[in-house]
Amino acid sequence: MRGFPEAARIELANGQLRKNLRLATDTIQAKRARAVGELPDWEDLREAGRAIKADVLLHLGEYLPQFEAAVEAAGGHVHWARDAAEANAVVVSIALAHGVDEVVKVKSLTTDETGLNAALAAVGIHALETDLAELILQLDGDWSSHILVPAIHRNRAEIRDLFARTIAPGLASDSPSDLAEAARVYLRERFLSARVGVSGANFGIAKTGTVCVVESEGNGRMCTTLPPVLVTVLGIEKLLPRFSDLEVFLQLLPRSATGERMNPYTSLWTGVTDGDGPEEFHVVLLDNGRTRVLADPVGRQALQCIRCSACLNVCPVYTRTGGHAYGSIYPGPIGAILTPQLQGIENANSLPYASSLCGACYEVCPVKIDIPKVLLHLRTKIVETSAPVTERVTMRAAAWLLETPRRLTAARRLGRLAQRPTVRSGTIRRLPPPLSKWTKTRDLTALPAEDFRSWWARRHG
Numbered sequence: 001m002r003g004f005p006e007a008a009r010i011e012l013a014n015g016q017l018r019k020n021l022r023l024a025t026d027t028i029q030a031k032r033a034r035a036v037g038e039l040p041d042w043e044d045l046r047e048a049g050r051a052i053k054a055d056v057l058l059h060l061g062e063y064l065p066q067f068e069a070a071v072e073a074a075g076g077h078v079h080w081a082r083d084a085a086e087a088n089a090v091v092v093s094i095a096l097a098h099g100v101d102e103v104v105k106v107k108s109l110t111t112d113e114t115g116l117n118a119a120l121a122a123v124g125i126h127a128l129e130t131d132l133a134e135l136i137l138q139l140d141g142d143w144s145s146h147i148l149v150p151a152i153h154r155n156r157a158e159i160r161d162l163f164a165r166t167i168a169p170g171l172a173s174d175s176p177s178d179l180a181e182a183a184r185v186y187l188r189e190r191f192l193s194a195r196v197g198v199s200g201a202n203f204g205i206a207k208t209g210t211v212c213v214v215e216s217e218g219n220g221r222m223c224t225t226l227p228p229v230l231v232t233v234l235g236i237e238k239l240l241p242r243f244s245d246l247e248v249f250l251q252l253l254p255r256s257a258t259g260e261r262m263n264p265y266t267s268l269w270t271g272v273t274d275g276d277g278p279e280e281f282h283v284v285l286l287d288n289g290r291t292r293v294l295a296d297p298v299g300r301q302a303l304q305c306i307r308c309s310a311c312l313n314v315c316p317v318y319t320r321t322g323g324h325a326y327g328s329i330y331p332g333p334i335g336a337i338l339t340p341q342l343q344g345i346e347n348a349n350s351l352p353y354a355s356s357l358c359g360a361c362y363e364v365c366p367v368k369i370d371i372p373k374v375l376l377h378l379r380t381k382i383v384e385t386s387a388p389v390t391e392r393v394t395m396r397a398a399a400w401l402l403e404t405p406r407r408l409t410a411a412r413r414l415g416r417l418a419q420r421p422t423v424r425s426g427t428i429r430r431l432p433p434p435l436s437k438w439t440k441t442r443d444l445t446a447l448p449a450e451d452f453r454s455w456w457a458r459r460h461g
């Protein structure tokens with residue numbers, strides 16, 4: 001994986017991307033602020049959401065078997081997957097058993113995390129993405145840059161050209177309704193003939209075994225009801241204890257995500273029902289590093305995330321670089337704390353630094369994940385385990401210098417002498433390597449001609 005600074009530099013050079021991002025995130029932010037402002041008990045809802053999720057994480061050992069029993073009692077099948085390979089193997093074997101060469105999929109970050117489409121492709125099965133934005137990306141061999149608006153980096157004209165090249169030859173209009181119609185015509189036929197559907201899920205209810213998907217286009221409803229076989233891949237942290245907990249989350253999620261009071265489509269199903277929906281239902285419960293994250297008392301709050309993407313839309317880093325710079329399917333502030341924990345911090349150690357620590361993400365998070373606190377926690381871990389030699393030597397030298405006032409005074413005197421050739425108007429613009437990493441992106445204030453201690457001694461003796 002490319003480091004964030006290098007990837008961000010490339011993305012920042014793309015003016016069109018920045019324009020698209022600014023327009024989209026500003027619009028969603030304003031809608032969210034209006035929708036949230038309507039609720040006088042918003043802060044209470046946030047606290048309730050946080051408390052329910054924290055309880056789930058602490059008692060997963062009870063809620064998971066409860067969920068498994070409830071799904072099986074309702075006629076479904078539960079599969080446990082320790083990692084991405086096991087989860088993919090389950091879905092592949094179900095699809096193969098039904099002899100299909102295509103499955104229809106509703107947008108699912110969890111199956112993106114496991115790389116399911118590639119695993120299905122390896123055995124000759126095409127996974128058709130049915131969410132409009134995901135379809136756009138799939139047709140162009142591109143990948144998501146936003147949790148909720150995966151094609152946020154593309155504009156209408158680009159999409160019209162893509163559709164005209166692929167699914168709608170001759171399409172001339174780039175109006176949203178014509179683009180949606182082109183996708184609808186292409187997808188409708190495939191929905192009606194699909195024999196296996198694959199979904200993720202927003203929530204699973206431990207007590208009843210109910211699975212819940214919220215979405216805006218209705219493709220999720222079709223994927224989960226039309227094919228006779230349905231496979232849902234669910235991260236183990238997605239459980240809620242009771243059905244009534246949805247009351248909290250179905251208010252928090254749409255308002256935080258798209259600034260709507262309610263999602264256009266909220267699909268809930270429990271096992272199988274004769275003559276209604278799929279005849280065969282499978283749930284794959286995915287760990288893939290989540291239990292390791294759970295073991296960290298500070299970092300585990302990242303698992304409370306309900307993927308609303310509000311933190312992305314307010315982040316001054318994400319709104320400039322876009323999602324591809326994060327090199328992960330989880331971009332933005334949540335990606336900066338989730339990806340290093342799921343993949344191992346050594347595999348994504350630049351992400352916790354992809355933040356100005358302004359705290360805007362924490363203020364909008366509907367489940368009150370203290371993202372800045374987790375970022376600092378992860379940075380500490382990185383410094384403790386893999387800081388470069390130069391940094392460790394510098395820190396040790398600083399600790400030695402700061403140990404006694406005499407050493408500090410001597411160091412200041414030396415510093416004032418050493419900085420002379422580089423100071424211009426009270427600032428240092430360029431330092432030699434390795435300190436040049438600092439001055440490459442910001443100026444350094446020069447040491448003053450007289451420091452406070454000397455001034456105090458001069459004045460007061």
Ligand code: SF4
Pocket residue numbers: 256304305306307308309310311312334361364365366367368369
């Ligand atoms: S961290 Fe919070 S704000 Fe960000 S996506 Fe998750 S729930 Fe939403």
